């Protein structure tokens with residue numbers, strides 16, 4: 703928790719007065735949102751754009767004024783967590799189920815800052831099962847189509863013994879693979895399957911990655927690729 707807090711709180715240094723800030727989802731960016739709440743009480747003026755209903759609730763509780771994505775054409779900065787990050791600044795996201803909104807918001811952000819503890823930094827993506835958001839309608843067929851791609855084992859995500867339902871009313875298939883050699887290829891292939899709404903690969907989207915270490919140190923990596 704301490705390394706998540708370190709990374710999460712550090713990210714507020716990228717926020718400037720007047721910015722529109724995309725607010726990610728999860729237990730690392732939680733610390734960013736709490737810190738933003740403190741800064742707002744001290745006079746910081748920003749607007750947030752939440753990536754999930756959970757984040758919306760937290761942001762409201764912290765007194766962060768919010769904007770709706772549909773009112774915007776760009777966002778100055780988005781801060782979000784990740785399940786895995788590789789040295790090419792590719793991410794797996796969606797462990798918390800918010801991948802679609804997270805990707806939409808990151809995609810219109812001038813700067814995308816990722817906050818993570820050191821366990822998330824990996825040489826090759828894929829140990830963490832890749833979340834793929836699919837329509838409820840015909841999800842079994844979508845699952846079969848993903849299986850047919852080979853070496854992928856998609857499993858319907860459950861919560862309390864029932865299918866997990868995203869904020870967008872869809873299901874999630876967690877895809878077990880072990881290694882993802884070419885995230886840029888897999889991402890396109892998955893999104894071509896009818897019934898797939900979005901996948902959790904964020905290919906070279908991060909501009910900055912802030913990594914909190916268990917030794918209390920913070921490492922900041924800038925994307926120059």
Ligand SMILES: O=C(CO)[C@H](O)[C@H](O)COP(=O)(O)O
Nearest residue numbers: 728729730783796797798800
């Ligand atoms: O993608 C996400 C939610 O959909 C999260 O950012 C990701 O799961 C990391 O979460 P945490 O910071 O709790 O480890």
